Amino acid sequence: MKKKFYPDYLIEILFFAIVTFEIILLLAFLFPPVIGREIDFTSAYQPRPEWYYLWIFWLLRFFSTDMVFIGGIVIPLFIVGFLIFIPWIERYIGWKLTALLGLLFFLIFLIGTLVEVFYQ
Amino acid sequence: MNFIDWFLDRFRLKSAHRGIFEREIPEGINYFYCFGGIAFTAFLLCLISGLFLSLHYVPSEKEAYLSIQRIHEEVYLGKLIRGIHKWSANVLIISIIIHSIRVFITKSYRPPRELNWIVGVIIFFIVMLEGFTGYLLPWDQKAYWATVVGTNIIGSIPFIGESLLLIIRGGYEVTGVTLARFYSFHVLWFPLILAILLWAHFHMIKKLGISKPL
Numbered sequence: 230m231k232k233k234f235y236p237d238y239l240i241e242i243l244f245f246a247i248v249t250f251e252i253i254l255l256l257a258f259l260f261p262p263v264i265g266r267e268i269d270f271t272s273a274y275q276p277r278p279e280w281y282y283l284w285i286f287w288l289l290r291f292f293s294t295d296m297v298f299i300g301g302i303v304i305p306l307f308i309v310g311f312l313i314f315i316p317w318i319e320r321y322i323g324w325k326l327t328a329l330l331g332l333l334f335f336l337i338f339l340i341g342t343l344v345e346v347f348y349q
Numbered sequence: 350m351n352f353i354d355w356f357l358d359r360f361r362l363k364s365a366h367r368g369i370f371e372r373e374i375p376e377g378i379n380y381f382y383c384f385g386g387i388a389f390t391a392f393l394l395c396l397i398s399g400l401f402l403s404l405h406y407v408p409s410e411k412e413a414y415l416s417i418q419r420i421h422e423e424v425y426l427g428k429l430i431r432g433i434h435k436w437s438a439n440v441l442i443i444s445i446i447i448h449s450i451r452v453f454i455t456k457s458y459r460p461p462r463e464l465n466w467i468v469g470v471i472i473f474f475i476v477m478l479e480g481f482t483g484y485l486l487p488w489d490q491k492a493y494w495a496t497v498v499g500t501n502i503i504g505s506i507p508f509i510g511e512s513l514l515l516i517i518r519g520g521y522e523v524t525g526v527t528l529a530r531f532y533s534f535h536v537l538w539f540p541l542i543l544a545i546l547l548w549a550h551f552h553m554i555k556k557l558g559i560s561k562p563l
Binding site: 260289 | 369370371372373374376383386387390391394414417418421428429431432433435436437439440442449450453456458459460463466467470471473474477480481484487488489490491492493494495497498499501502503505506507510
């Protein structure tokens, strides 16, 4: 039988919304937030960003101080531009090539994150 | 078809309204179709916990760090609410990534849904900026230096870098002015933009329906 929005789909939506809330609640209890140290203005400190910025942090290592904008701005914005134009890129080069390019960018994200998490 | 015609057609402002309970659900969709909804749930939790945090947080150089301590130690359930805010932000970003991959693999970005795909990418971008601006607000060692490093990258852009840096930091150094600015972006500008974009995202889903699985 064909599924209807009400009641079949609505029940599933509510189920997943509640499970999401429970997972977040569990994470908040298990790994509570911490208060960081007070700012030490006297000496520069090399901080680590949140995990979703680690791949950019990894890219920065390949550029000298006056060229970091390539790793930190140009490459990320290029990827955002690629994502925005996917519907048109796919029309010209086909789904498989687009998927390959997308996979390449996803691998940059994945490798950068893993390298920063495990090797630094 | 010129740009305005394309926009009006894809945005479907003129098509007939269907009640939400009468919407058709295509056959053969799987549980990966849940991640958009999971992302929205995480967004709502971020919003609600953020509203409660903003009751106690003070965005000033002297008070910011102390108000975080007060949230942890004195405010009723304060530490839990801060935990929910932090973790729902993480769940939000993970579920947006999985949602985008699902949309790409099922080729749901194809016409007539390409405008909705673009809106989704911009939502993802703004959510990342929410993460960046929110990181400074605790005003501790990590937050301060991460913002110094992050905004230095913007400053290294040739020609326009310095002006951009001054706009974002509100001066040459990261100070209380930067904190006030990031606070404004984090709780006013970006959430407002997100609310409008999310409305557009859901409006188009409602008008175009869920894409048929291949």
